């Protein structure tokens with residue numbers, strides 16, 4: 001043993017990510033599995049290099065924001081006026097500090113902007129709309145909103161404009177990550193483009209603390225799915241509370257998604273607790289997920 005070994009040395013890091021809960025077709029299975037696997041490995045790399053859970057979840061979510069197969073960052077759905085409005089939330093379970101960004105339209109990686117807000121002294125926890133755009137400019141991570149639009153989503157928007165089916169042939173999903181680091185700290189990150197052809201200014205659950213994500217000293221949670229339902233139940237906080245009351249993370253994830261189904265909502269959730277136990281559950285046909293357990297085992301999948 002070297003002299004700088006801490007009392008936390010025996011804690012093994014854990015990370016789980018999701019890439020959205022919906023009826024992912026077989027034709028897109030591989031791209032989703034590749035996307036979540038790349039993201040979980042990137043986050044885990046930070047954890048094994050003694051980095052923080054906060055850095056790990058941010059890195060994992062950036063990976064998925066950069067992958068247009070997901071509804072986050074580049075390739076997100078456009079709103080009814082034909083531009084992206086992105087939402088993101090990052091939360092540190094050790095301090096309860098958080099950064100939330102809603103309806104930002106000029107930022108490629110809203111999770112980075114959310115992290116910057118978390119790190120700012122004396123700042124608000126949440127910035128939306130024009131304020132979020134201005135913050136992206138101030139932090140010099142703004143981009144031309146047109147650079148966030150890909151042909152697939154431009155076509156979807158044109159269909160919406162003509163009153164045609166915007167859910168065909170395929171949609172895409174919100175992304176998120178939760179992690180436990182070597183110090184025993186937990187963190188959560190979630191990022192989304194929201195729903196296709198949404199009203200300007202519509203916020204879903206993703207940037208709302210306790211709905212799209214939550215992290216405490218005991219558990220970290222990230223949600224995906226029908227945002228309005230997750231907001232009604234404060235789904236991420238509910239899962240955290242259940243884990244704090246003694247539910248294993250898997251049971252908490254299942255219980256929350258069953259409650260979402262009870263109010264005719266749908267979606268999925270990922271959880272991790274301070275013991276490094278993970279959970280995931282979804283009511284949709286599929287959800288892309290990947291995790292690396294405390295034993296260092298990588299698992300990815302899209303079926304329950």
Ligand code: GLY
Pocket residue numbers: 174192193194195203204205206223224225226227228
């Ligand atoms: N769950 C993402 C959203 O509803 O915007």
